[in-house]
């Protein structure tokens with residue numbers, strides 16, 4: 001069968017495409033311009049040559065009907081395209097493509113998705129997140145109640161992370177009582193007349209090797225860049241290495257998207273796909289002690305470490321207060337979804353840096 005994936009050149013999407021092609025699917029990748037296909041052509045050249053992977057240009061996802069052609073004659077849709085922690089002054093510049101892209105896609109699927117039976121929407125645990133001061137486990141019934149108020153109050157002064165979180169909340173849930181925005185509201189209002197249902201995947205921070213040929217560390221996507229900055233380049237302060245969040249390997253997130261197309265029980269569910277809590281110091285401990293030293297010339301700014309990666313602050317008391325309950329996805333996806341350990345992911349990341357010559 002055939003699957004449409006939007007944002008096909010993205011970090012997670014490249015892995016999803018890899019899984020889909022290897023599982024025998026045909027793939028239509030939506031991108032913003034043909035100049036975005038370089039990594040996809042490099043990585044999947046034989047599938048492009050055989051027509052198993054094709055591309056469609058959707059230049060502006062905010063235009064009404066932008067996805068009308070893209071959704072025709074596909075059996076499933078994965079919507080991943082969304083701005084991820086970008087520099088934008090006006091919060092609307094982040095929110096608008098996230099919200100109207102998602103809604104536009106659903107409207108197109110409703111009208112023109114002649115074969116679609118499942119739409120998978122990539123949301124985020126940003127929509128669930130809460131600031132915590134004691135050990136807390138959040139699950140799919142929780143919603144982030146702080147960010148929209150913050151962004152409303154701060155406006156342009158809100159951080160890029162706050163604007164991003166707001167865009168994901170507004171895309172998945174909408175404003176609490178409006179009934180015209182957001183994925184779940186649109187689905188509820190139209191499910192009697194749509195031939196498809198929806199699965200939402202909520203990953204926390206996604207790390208792991210990249211199929212993209214990022215030219216240098218600064219060109220990575222937001223989450224792999226932030227990993228590089230905090231674990232490799234500059235484990236700044238005892239506070240910064242102790243920043244609490246949860247993580248998941250990119251390959252498990254990708255697999256979850258494929259399983260979400262396949263498992264009937266995933267229909268109508270939002271699913272947290274997360275390994276568990278981390279602070280940067282956890283990854284620093286592994287990178288700096290358990291693995292062979294990387295070459296000093298790859299890290300000229302680390303000469304003082306004799307070629308070893310920085311040790312950060314090994315003695316801090318780690319803050320693992322926030323966790324996301326991952327049991328629902330494990331139940332629905334079954335044994336096909338098993339999470340890599342932090343050691344495995346860290347090793348694969350460092351190997352990937354070496355391949356990329358960093």
Ligand code: NDP
Pocket residue numbers: 006007008009010011012013031032033036061079080081082083084097101122123124125168202203204205206207221222223224
């Ligand atoms: P990438 O930045 O690698 O990919 C983002 C994709 O979205 C690219 O294809 C990009 O296209 C496209 N995109 C960005 N802005 C727009 C826009 N205004 N209009 C149309 N397309 C746009 O990010 P990831 O692979 O990390 O993220 C993919 C999805 O996963 C996103 O929905 C993100 O919110 C979600 N996610 C990611 C997490 C992470 O830690 N990485 C965690 C949780 C959720 P272009 O190249 O043209 O800019």
